[in-house]
Amino acid sequence: MAELVDPAAQSLTEDGFLGGRLRLRQPAAGHRAGHDAILLAASTRVRAGDRVVEFGSGVGTAGLAVARRIDGADLVLVEIDPSLAAIAGDNARLNGLAAAVVCLDITGSAETFASAGLGPDSADAVLMNPPFHDAARHRGSPDPVRQVAHLATVTTLEAWVHAARRVLKSGGTLTMIWRADGLADVLSALGRGFGSVMVQPVHGNADKPAIRILVRATKGGRAPLVLVPGLLLNDPSGHPNPIARAVLAGEQILPLAQS
Known part of the structure; x- marks a missing residue:
């Protein structure tokens, strides 16, 4: 068995998710796993035996949360940063999960994907949290790898959706989380090859506009778009909403994973 990464040597912390049922090591500085990844996992419809591919997995948070929920999922974590990919592998072993x-x-090209075992029409489900910060509004990190991970270009969303369309089987599902103000861009990117789109807005507070959207689309789907009731993270008093708290604890899934 491969030796796990030493948190002290790698400046990592070990943190609990899903009420402590998922333990993840992640860099102490920089972008860290949070609510977005767990909400994405709770929105991903998966059955035992499905091949599930997470794009841009980082340390594996969303994909491993799905694997913790669904026994027998065939999980593939895809990450561009070699150091994060190594930590993701360690996290899978740390939690006794196959990935x-x-x-x-x-x-990358279709040939590159195929050589990595991700050929066309090979996945039942893809989940992803693509870089979505607008480069025109956000100051990027001086680290080019971190910029790629967090800042979206005009082609980022189209490229990620295209890659998902390529690897998904007909009838397979793509689940993603994105900025709420980018809904039009998401629907445009899904316009080729996807249908049966479901959207759930996520609100930080009841009196504020949505901050995120959770989206599920089916390759080759033909059903009309469905907008499901929004998820409220905090109640009017500022305390965590019971539904959101249950989802983040891994006790409840969201509507996009149910139907």
Whole structure:
């Protein structure tokens, strides 16, 4: 068995998710796993035996949360940063979960994907949290790898959706989380090859606009778009909403994973 990464040597912390049922090591500095990844996992519809591919997995948070929920999922974690990919592999072993880890650029060619075992029409489900910060509004990190991970270009969303369409089987599902103000861009990117789109807005507070959208689309789907009731993270008093708290604790899934 491969030796786990030493948190002290790698400046990692070990943190609990899903009420402590998922333990993850992650860099102490920089972007860290949070609510977005767990909400994405709770929105991903998966059955035992499905091949599930997480694009841009980082340390594996969303994909491993799915694997913790669904016994027998065939999980593949895809990450461009070799150091994060290595930590993702360690996290899978730390939690006793089976996962293949592939170090790969999501914008790579079909041949590159196939050589990594991700050929066309090979996945039942893809989940992803693509870089979605607008480069025109956010100051990027001086580290080019971190910029790729967090800042979206005009082609980022199209490229990631294209890659998902390529690897998904007909009838397979793509689940993603994105900025709420980018809904039009998401629907445009899904316009080719996807249908049966479901959208759930996520609100930080009841009196504020949505901050995120959770989206599920089916390759080859033909059903009309469905907008499901929004998820409220905090109640009017500022305390965590009981439904959101249950989802983050891994006790409840969201509507996109149910139907």
